[in-house]
Amino acid sequence: MCMAVPSRVIAIDGQMAVVEAFGQTRRTSLMMLDEEVAVGDYLILGAGGNFAAEKVPAETALAAIAYLAQVLEDGLA
Amino acid sequence: MFSESGISIGLRIRDGAVAAVLIRSTRMVRAARLFAKRPHAEVLHLLPAVFSLCGTAQAMTGLAAMEKAAAITASPAQKAARALLVQAETVTEHGLTIARDWPTLAGGQPRLDHAKRIRGALAGLRSVLYPQGDWLSPGGGALTADCDRICAAIDQARQSITQLMGHDIGELVLPIAFQAWLERDPGHLPGLVRAKGWAGLGAAPFLPMPEMGPPDLAARMATDRDGQYLARPDCAGRVFETGALAHWAWHPLIRDLMDRHGTGLLPRLAARLVALAEGLHEMEELARDLRTEPACSLPGLSGEGLALTEAARGLLAHRVVLNDGKISQYQILAPTEWNFHPEGPLVRTLHGLPADPDLEWQARLLVNALDPCVACTITLE
Numbered sequence: 001m002c003m004a005v006p007s008r009v010i011a012i013d014g015q016m017a018v019v020e021a022f023g024q025t026r027r028t029s030l031m032m033l034d035e036e037v038a039v040g041d042y043l044i045l046g047a048g049g050n051f052a053a054e055k056v057p058a059e060t061a062l063a064a065i066a067y068l069a070q071v072l073e074d075g076l077a
Numbered sequence: 078m079f080s081e082s083g084i085s086i087g088l089r090i091r092d093g094a095v096a097a098v099l100i101r102s103t104r105m106v107r108a109a110r111l112f113a114k115r116p117h118a119e120v121l122h123l124l125p126a127v128f129s130l131c132g133t134a135q136a137m138t139g140l141a142a143m144e145k146a147a148a149i150t151a152s153p154a155q156k157a158a159r160a161l162l163v164q165a166e167t168v169t170e171h172g173l174t175i176a177r178d179w180p181t182l183a184g185g186q187p188r189l190d191h192a193k194r195i196r197g198a199l200a201g202l203r204s205v206l207y208p209q210g211d212w213l214s215p216g217g218g219a220l221t222a223d224c225d226r227i228c229a230a231i232d233q234a235r236q237s238i239t240q241l242m243g244h245d246i247g248e249l250v251l252p253i254a255f256q257a258w259l260e261r262d263p264g265h266l267p268g269l270v271r272a273k274g275w276a277g278l279g280a281a282p283f284l285p286m287p288e289m290g291p292p293d294l295a296a297r298m299a300t301d302r303d304g305q306y307l308a309r310p311d312c313a314g315r316v317f318e319t320g321a322l323a324h325w326a327w328h329p330l331i332r333d334l335m336d337r338h339g340t341g342l343l344p345r346l347a348a349r350l351v352a353l354a355e356g357l358h359e360m361e362e363l364a365r366d367l368r369t370e371p372a373c374s375l376p377g378l379s380g381e382g383l384a385l386t387e388a389a390r391g392l393l394a395h396r397v398v399l400n401d402g403k404i405s406q407y408q409i410l411a412p413t414e415w416n417f418h419p420e421g422p423l424v425r426t427l428h429g430l431p432a433d434p435d436l437e438w439q440a441r442l443l444v445n446a447l448d449p450c451v452a453c454t455i456t457l458e
Binding site for chain 1: 082105108111119122123126127128130132177189192193196197200449450451452
């Protein structure tokens, strides 16, 4: 399904951010976000990952990451 | 490493046409089974967090399935508030596609300023309706009917969409107005499709999803031990199409276009506009049914429930078995599994297309019209 992996912001350069999730890093645009984004924030990326779609609270992101880690561990990914 | 799920489409060319369409999916259709043994409240909060594009519809469908399992009926005002949030997500998703993806598919630049305005207009509705954040409480959270703010948000979304389209969206889906708009401005994607003679591109036999879902849905989900049905659903061998075209096929504009172009590309694009226009209209209607209500307090939930939601990309189904508030089974059947089924609507649409130089572009347009919720690659083989 269209499961989103919350990605942690590790660097910001203008309207672009470098984000990390499960050891993978990628660049994504922040242009679709209204909220301020800082290093350490968690983002949900849109399909394809070109644009960040939403900033999510750390608690929510960490719960989702823990669930997705279990999905990966159980071979359901 | 956690790979992003996606769909790859291979078009096998023989004798100058697409002879076979091979669809491979890495979507995690069985992942919801890991909700088992978790408290229902934890799952309800995970749903919007782990689904990127349809988090509200996923959460609302899960909530409805749990309420059915526990034989709880939410009040009409709660149902209106939830439907309003799902429609807001649908309007946002279609608006984003039209602002961000359509210009790119037509060879131009995405109109991100419009996309951002549409998204921003409706993004705050959840906290307006449920200021205490309890929108996922079975039976209903503390609902605030601040109709002025809600109507202002809907109006702002309507204005943003009107600016994007260059025409009032409610009028644009009238057949005469749509035709005039197409002829007046060939720069946008529907105009380009008409100008290139691709209005009927991909027309194929039409198997629309029944309004209440497949008649055997409950039985098939309940007996789907290995997840095969969730990955490749069918109904007596038929693979239905779900989404904007199937849902709005009765609309006067879509009927008019389908009379001339079948299930071709132009009716598919127009159906997205109809979904946008009707979604805004329905939101305005739903706002009138809101009432301020306190939150419900409920004991542990037990039972089995199946709930359906017409989400942005089509029919979404959740089935849950609850035991004293804990999940013992959880299944999700998403619209993409119907539309991108190896024997489904996309295959019917692409099969037989002439292998001319525009084939890959045409395939990309048809894929976007059916709107997968994950990244999609197309290769010619």
